[in-house]
Amino acid sequence: MxxxxxxxxxxxxxxxxxxxxxxxxxxxxxxxxxxxxxxxxxxxxxxKNKEDILISLFQDKMGHFIERIEEQIAGKERAVEKLLVMVESHFTMLSQDRHLAIVTQLELRQSNKELRLKINEVLKGYLSLVDKILVEGKENGEFSGNLETRLARQMIFGTMDEVVTTWVMNDQKYDLPSLAPSVHQLLISGCKAD
Amino acid sequence: MxxxxxxxxxxxxxxxxxxxxxxxxxxxxxxxxxxxxxxxxxxxxxxKNKEDILISLFQDKMGHFIERIEEQIAGKERAVEKLLVMVESHFTMLSQDRHLAIVTQLELRQSNKELRLKINEVLKGYLSLVDKILVEGKENGEFSGNLETRLARQMIFGTMDEVVTTWVMNDQKYDLPSLAPSVHQLLISGCKAD
Amino acid sequence: MxxxxxxxxxxxxxxxxxxxxxxxxxxxxxxxxxxxxxxxxxxxxxxKNKEDILISLFQDKMGHFIERIEEQIAGKERAVEKLLVMVESHFTMLSQDRHLAIVTQLELRQSNKELRLKINEVLKGYLSLVDKILVEGKENGEFSGNLETRLARQMIFGTMDEVVTTWVMNDQKYDLPSLAPSVHQLLISGCKAD
Amino acid sequence: MxxxxxxxxxxxxxxxxxxxxxxxxxxxxxxxxxxxxxxxxxxxxxxKNKEDILISLFQDKMGHFIERIEEQIAGKERAVEKLLVMVESHFTMLSQDRHLAIVTQLELRQSNKELRLKINEVLKGYLSLVDKILVEGKENGEFSGNLETRLARQMIFGTMDEVVTTWVMNDQKYDLPSLAPSVHQLLISGCKAD
DNA sequence: AATGAATGAGCATTCATTCAT
DNA sequence: AATGAATGAATGCTCATTCAT
Missing domain, CATH: 1.10.10.60 (Homeodomain-like)
Incomplete structure (x- = not known):
């Protein structure tokens, strides 16, 4: 092999x-x-060719990424906790590998449409992990039964992605993992005052 | 000129x-x-050069974009309403110009880091519009006083962006504006059940 | 154009x-x-590309080649004379352009099969000129009625080609046009003693 | 060895x-x-290197080729008969080994000038066999005493080569050996009517 | 003798930009 | 102001050959 x-x-x-x-x-x-x-x-x-390096790179790194998050999540009972662990792991892992963060948030997005579609295939594994947490949360009453899973997933992923990209664009000059609790709070409770 | x-x-x-x-x-x-x-x-x-076409394109289109949203928002009293109008306008305008949607969500992101930084400069106008709404909402008690403006803005923008990108990637085959209320609801109340 | x-x-x-x-x-x-x-x-x-240069080169040069021979032949009455003029012109033109001779006899034959097939298309114009002379000769009794046109054409072309190639391979160090009468004699009368 | x-x-x-x-x-x-x-x-x-494979291939195959033809010729008295046997053997052997025919008539000609010069060295053995027949024929009166051996040999070899190449280029779809008598007839008597 | 992983030189083609008209 | 012919820098990939095992 x-x-x-x-x-x-x-x-x-x-x-x-x-x-x-x-x-x-x-x-x-x-x-x-x-x-x-x-x-x-x-x-x-x-x-096979240059593109194959980039796809393999993404599959390899993202594979580890998802595995790690799954491991971390496994120890948690509630969806809300799982979501916190996910945001924390996501931020922590990317902040521990500055090069990888730059590559995934900025550079690989410059690839052509074809490569980006293949990258999206890999991302689906991550997105379904989010979905699983959301469904679980809805089932055990942590999340509203009316919550639209797809939109909520897009909010969660879109928010984490935007936060990380902003951090990378600002030259990673502040501490990313410490934002996790606030981001998590935002995601589960929204902007609204209680 | x-x-x-x-x-x-x-x-x-x-x-x-x-x-x-x-x-x-x-x-x-x-x-x-x-x-x-x-x-x-x-x-x-x-x-000046090819990059200048792309930046000018973005400035021009995004300029209109922001102006329109400002006009729409002006008629509203409350931050929550303004946010709804913003999401609605954002989705509506991009769904009315399919070419522009493809260009901003997929194609322009393939540009190099330098160009993307310049594009981000243009985006700041939009982001400060979001900030203004958030601050207003915090002041008049609609949003929690503890809300971190920067993170909330990243959630709002990241979520809208992700929703639009997913829609474009799915060949714009479903109705985007009709998602606005749900997205707005998500943003103001988060995942949490009441 | x-x-x-x-x-x-x-x-x-x-x-x-x-x-x-x-x-x-x-x-x-x-x-x-x-x-x-x-x-x-x-x-x-x-x-269009590099291959296109080579094909165009061959078409251009071979086009002139055939035109010239047609002009020369036009003034002759009998097939035997036409054949002589053809051999003379063929040898003369190639000996007058040493570079072209090298290119057509040695270098262009190293091209890949695809290009060689296209070159053969161009050559067909020349070969049908030979055929025309042969048919004419058969009709007016100069050549045997049993002569198989295709084989005779292959003998004529194959012989001229072999003679020119040998001359090029020997660094063009003897006079090619002066071989024309003997080659012509061979072609019309073969090896046999009278 | x-x-x-x-x-x-x-x-x-x-x-x-x-x-x-x-x-x-x-x-x-x-x-x-x-x-x-x-x-x-x-x-x-x-x-020694790749070129050495190709030269060895040609030497090996052409060696057999010449040996076989020499054997066949040995049994014949007259030059005209020997020539017939040569054409027949040449056509028969190549039509019995389709791969070899493709390699010698089409593929090996794409090699560079240097390699082709070495291949020509190998061919000289064959060409001198032709020369021997021609000289013999001239001596015993079968062929004209004025026949220029070198040109006649080029006609004979050039014609056989062109006939075989045309046959290969036409995907070997007609019977090559059956052309031998006509080709032989052409070579010994030329185009001229008797 | 046999292996096969590793090497690294070499080249057709595209396209943003210029500038003479 | 407008044109469009001409420019030339820049790069992914192949494959004959080597050599440590």
Whole structure:
């Protein structure tokens, strides 16, 4: 299995660094190869083409992302708590890997429509995790029975994404994880005063 | 003033059509010129370079966008109502200009970081409109006094953006404006059951 | 019409020189552009791609070739004379353009199958000229009525081609046109003693 | 002697198949290795480089070719008969090995000038066989004493080659050996009516 | 002898921008 | 003001060959 060989990860990790530091359009294959410490041609022993590096990168990183969040959530009983853990994990993981944050929030969005569609496929795994929490919350009465799952999911994901993107655009100069409780509070109670 | 000459708008409108129909990376200057009915070189009499077309496009369209919303809001007393009008207007205007929706939600995001920073500058006008509503709501007791304006604004904008993007990605095949009340409800009351 | 513009011929003539002097596989587009005194990109204003240069080159040169031979032949009454004129013209024209001879006999044959098929299309014009002479000769009794036109044409073309190729491979170091009478004699009378 | 080891022939035979089925430019060393059932590196234990495979292939196959024709000719008395046997054998052997026919008539001609010069060296053995027949024929009065051996040989070889190439280009869809008598007749008597 | 992972040089083509007319 | 022909920099990928095992 190619994915288990050390060079596979070397190249993916190199791609994250190169894209974060040079930007999507300045991340030439030769730069990635150099950063990974392999020859240009070696890239093509592990990836079909340049796009394949980027998709694999996203699948690989996002796969870990979702797994971690699932693990964290597993220990919690209530949907509200699960949502808090999710926001915290989301913010924490991205703030712990500054390069990855830049790549996912800014650079990878410059890819063409085709690649973005493939990225969206990967994201669906995350979105259905959100859905599961929402349905659970509705069933056990934590959330309103009238809550439209799809819209609520879009609010949750859209909000987290916007918060992280703003943080990255501001050069990650404030602490992201500490915003999690407030964001969580916002998501579960909205703007309205009690 | 160049911006008042007819060719200025011709070119901007041509850019919207060409980008929406061909995608950001297939929107060559020569295509835009052809669509606008001018020679390639003429573009450079009205715009400094290609990036300048895109920024001007965004400024122009977003300018109208904000003006319209300000007009609509002006007639309303309460922050909650103003927020509803804003969501409604946002959804309605984008659903009335399919090309513009594609360009702002999908295509322009493929631009490089530099251009996106400039686009964000333009967006600030919109975001401060949101802020104004939030502050007003906090002052008159509609919204919690503890509400963190910045985060709430990110939730509001992030949610609307995500809802519109999902709608565009689904080929605009359902009615967007009719989602406004639910989205508004979500934003003001969150997920939590009463 | 692009073909009438001076740069069109400049580029084709440059291609002949570059291919003859560097060989087919060392004839990069940038070399052709430099030889033609234009920018690389200019090539693509006149030709679809590199292959298109080569096909156009062959069509252009072979077009002249056939026209000239047709003119020469027009003045002759008998098929045997026409054949002589054809062999003489064929040999003379190629010996007058050493670069072209190298390109048609050695270099262009290294092209891929697809290009060679297109080249063969162009050659058909020449081959049917041979056929016309053969049919005429059969009708007026100069050639045997049993002569199989297709095979005879293959003998004539195959012989001329082999003679020219051998001459090119020997660095064009002997006089080609002076072989025409003997080759003509061979073609019309074969090996057999009278 | 490397040439006597089984893998030497395995690789040559694999090269013929791979080139015939994929074309000269798509016949990568790795494909030949795979077809031969050996590792890429093993090729280089038996051949100096890729070009060496092709020259060896040609030497090997053409060696058999000439040997066979020499055997067939040995039984004949007269030059005219020998020529007939040669044409028949030439056509028969190539029509019995479709892959080899494609390789020698179409694919190997795409090689670079250098390789083609080496191939010509190998061909000289065949050409001198033709010369021998011609000289013999001139000596015993079958052929005209004025016959220029070199040109006659070029006619004979050029004609056979053109006939075979045309047959290959037409997908070998008619019977080649049955053309031998007519071609032979043409070669010995030319176009002229008796 | 045999393997096959690794190497790295080399090139056609696009397109934003210019400038002579 | 307007044109559009000309420019030229910039890059992903292939594949013959090597060499440590």
């Amino acid at each position: 190619k994915k288990d060989k050390p060079k596979y990860r070397q190249i993916i990790d190199a791609a994250v660094v190169v894209i974060a530091e040079n930007g999507y359009h300045q991340a030439q294959v030769s730069k990635i190869a150099k950063q990974a410490g392999v020859a240009d041609g070696t890239i093509y022993l592990y990836f | 160049k911006k008042d000459k007819p060719k200025y708008r011709q070119i901007i409108d041509a850019a919207v059509v060409v980008i929406a129909e061909n995608g950001y990376h297939q929107a060559q200057v020569s295509k835009i010129a052809k669509q606008a009915g001018v020679a390639d070189g003429t573009i450079y009499l009205y715009f | 692009k073909k009438d513009k001076p740069k069109y011929r400049q580029i084709i003539d440059a291609a002949v020189v570059v291919i003859a002097e560097n060989g087919y596989h060392q004839a990069q587009v940038s070399k052709i552009a430099k030889q033609a005194g234009v920018a690389d990109g200019t090539i693509y204003l006149y030709f | 490397k040439k006597d080891k089984p893998k030497y022939r395995q690789i040559i035979d694999a090269a013929v198949v791979v080139i015939a089925e994929n074309g000269y430019h798509q016949a990568q060393v790795s494909k030949i290795a795979k077809q031969a059932g050996v590792a890429d590196g093993t090729i280089y234990l038996y051949f």
